[in-house]
Amino acid sequence: MIELALAMGAFGIGAGEFAIMGLMPNVAHDLGISEPQVGHLISAYALGVVVGAPVLAVLGARLLRKHLLVLLMGFFAAGNFASAMAPGYGSLILFRFIAGLPHGAYFGVAMLAAATMAPPNQRAKAVSRVMMGLTIALLIGNPLATWLGQLIDWRHAFTAVGIIAVLTMALVARFMPLDRQEERSDPRREIRAFNRPQVWLALGIGSIGFAGMFCVFSYLAPTLLEVTDADPGWIPVALIAFGFGGIVGNLAGGWLFDRFQFRAVALILIWSTVVLLAFPLAAQSLWSMLLAAFFVGTMIALAPALQIHLMDVAMGAQTLAAASNHAAFNLSNALGPWLGGLAVSAGRRRTIRLRLGLANPKYA
Incomplete structure (x- = not known):
């Protein structure tokens, strides 16, 4: 029941982070902005995660995990209620940034709690079960x-x-045991222990390795409408396909790491490269596009593998490292939509120039 409570929080965070991606055309129309500007809302949330994950993990290091998890969920709830009431684009960017602040710290503490309660040879599976809420x-x-x-x-x-x-908040308060003998982290020790090459290597892999997935996912709805030429009703179907891929990838990532340890990360990155190279070709047809959305979702296998690896190499800084994994994850979420927005804007400018006869098709 404890893992279910933690997974419920992961579900809420996942819904809050990714909902705007499927609603990109709706938000753009309602606020009178462009789709790349909606991409900035996604990036604002992701930057909130990048800032909040290490800061809140360090500030909350002396709190018991149960109390910290409840506080972080309360912070997240407030940010999303404020987003729902935002009067305009500027305020919505601010509220999305605020909503992202507790994201990484919650996941870090929740994953650490799940791994601590599991047998040593099943830690990755325990983490993937909590991550199941996200998928x-x-x-x-x-x-x-x-x-x-x-x-x-x-x-x-x-x-x-x-x-x-x-x-x-209610589920964690009700079902998670309060262990007053729980070893509490020292913020200064966490910061000192965090400065290890293996930790920064893993965070670097996460911050770059997920960018392609987030770029594709952020612009999945516009791609369906403008490239695949599908009806808007297919957007939720494509998101469901992505979600199925996420579930498969999440389970596969935990299994691969328990079996191959850090070598699993290389296998997942090779698979991700193949999927992303095939995506532009698949986007031309509805059925191949749905299949491609599934395969892009499987790239989330990288998350549980990196999460457990960080816990292993960051002795003395496990809370900060676990939270920072989601900062790296969301640095990718900031980079992906931003780079995708640049590509979309450049492509549209090129199309306009060609239609006006202002550029050579070969060099425009």
């Missing part, structure tokens, strides 16, 4: 939020996420 959010929460936003209003998606966060 179920991709499978169910994100498509439902997209459908709700299309049917009523995109703001209701953030209200629903806030309610899930409050429910998580």
Whole structure:
């Protein structure tokens, strides 16, 4: 039941982080902005994670894990309720940044708690079970939020996420045992122990390795509409396909690391490269696009593998390292939409120039 409570928080965070990706056309139309500007909202949340993960992990190091998890979920709920009521684009960027602040610290503490309670040879599987909440959010929460936003209003998606966060607070408070003998971290020791090459290597892999996945996922809805030429009703279906891929990838990542240890990371990166190279070709047809969305989702296998590796190499700084993994994860979430937005804007400028006869098709 403890893992279920922790996974509920992961579900809420996943729904809150990814909901706006499926609602990109709706948010752009409602606020009178471009889709690349909506991509900046995604990046603002991701930057909140990057800033908040190490800062809140260090500030909360002396708190008991149960108390810290409840506080972090309360912070997350407030950020999403504020996002639902944002009066304009500027305030929404600010509230998305605030909502992202507790994200990494929650995942770091939750993963560490799950790994601590599991047998040594099943730690990666325990982490992947908590991460399952995130992948179920991709499978169910994100498509439902997209459908709700299309049917009523995109703001209701953030209200629903806030309610899930409050429910998580209640579940953690009810079912997670309070161990007053729990070893508490020393913030100064965590910072000193964190400065190891193996830690920074793993964080570097995460911050770059996920960027392609987030770039594709962030612009999945516009790609379906403008490249695949699909009906908007197919957007939730594509998100469900991505979610199924996320579940498979999450389970595979835990299994691969328990079996191959750090070598699993190389295998996952090779697979990710193949998937991303094939995606542009698959986007031309609806059915191949849905299959490609599934395969892009499997790239999330990198998350549990890196999470356990960081816990192993960051002795004395496990809380900070576990939280920083999600900072790296969301640095990719900031880079992906931003770089994707540059590519989309450049492509549209090129198309306009060609239509106006202002450029040579070979060099435009």
